[in-house]
Amino acid sequence: MSGAIDGRRFVGELALIARAGENGRTELLAPRPGLFRAAPQEGALFAPGMVLGELEVLGARYRLIVPASAQGAVVALPEGRRVARRPVQHGERLVTLDPAAVVGASASAAEQRGAAGAGLAFRAPMSGRYYAKPGPDAEPFVKVGDVIETGRTIALLEVMKTFNRVQYGGASVPERAKVVAIVPKDGDDVNGGDPILALEPA
Numbered sequence: 001m002s003g004a005i006d007g008r009r010f011v012g013e014l015a016l017i018a019r020a021g022e023n024g025r026t027e028l029l030a031p032r033p034g035l036f037r038a039a040p041q042e043g044a045l046f047a048p049g050m051v052l053g054e055l056e057v058l059g060a061r062y063r064l065i066v067p068a069s070a071q072g073a074v075v076a077l078p079e080g081r082r083v084a085r086r087p088v089q090h091g092e093r094l095v096t097l098d099p100a101a102v103v104g105a106s107a108s109a110a111e112q113r114g115a116a117g118a119g120l121a122f123r124a125p126m127s128g129r130y131y132a133k134p135g136p137d138a139e140p141f142v143k144v145g146d147v148i149e150t151g152r153t154i155a156l157l158e159v160m161k162t163f164n165r166v167q168y169g170g171a172s173v174p175e176r177a178k179v180v181a182i183v184p185k186d187g188d189d190v191n192g193g194d195p196i197l198a199l200e201p202a
Helices: 098-118
Strands: 010-014 019-020 024-031 034-037 049-056 060-065 072-075 085-088 094-100 121-123 128-132 148-150 154-160 164-165 178-184 195-201
Touching: 034 060, 094 098, 121 148, 154 195
Parallel strands: 010 060
Antiparallel strands: 019 024, 024 094, 034 049, 034 085, 049 060, 072 094, 121 195, 128 154, 148 178, 154 164, 178 195
């Protein structure tokens, strides 16, 4: 099944504004006034080109892209909390990233990818941008610890502005399995054959 579903309709992308913060950290600022949506959690890791959230401007929604000069883990949110929608002005701080956290987090992610590559895994059927949930404020399709069966929707892959439901199944995986790790993060680009879920028999 394909098509723009569950409200994930966007008119384009906007690069966040990077500003040097204290102790080598980077502050990411709103490129336009609007409603900041789908804010990340503290500890989430971001690299250049990744989607950090969404900005709604006069009813139109834009993906917010981390600029080339910024990377790190989210260490500070305004007011210390996430809200579903927050009015922001041009140049207002949305998050603070700490690049010092990248080394440890990247090592952990590499270990997770390695574990998925070496063991039982459900892999991306095509290349595209991975979305773990049907909408910004919705619950994810699957969580670690879930037992999934053939036919269950486990993600969306955006290909050429079209959203494709990814359903669990195939000759390389059992009909029923337990999710032990989710490899990509929401908004990551994946290639066909990349592991999405690390599994164990249920």
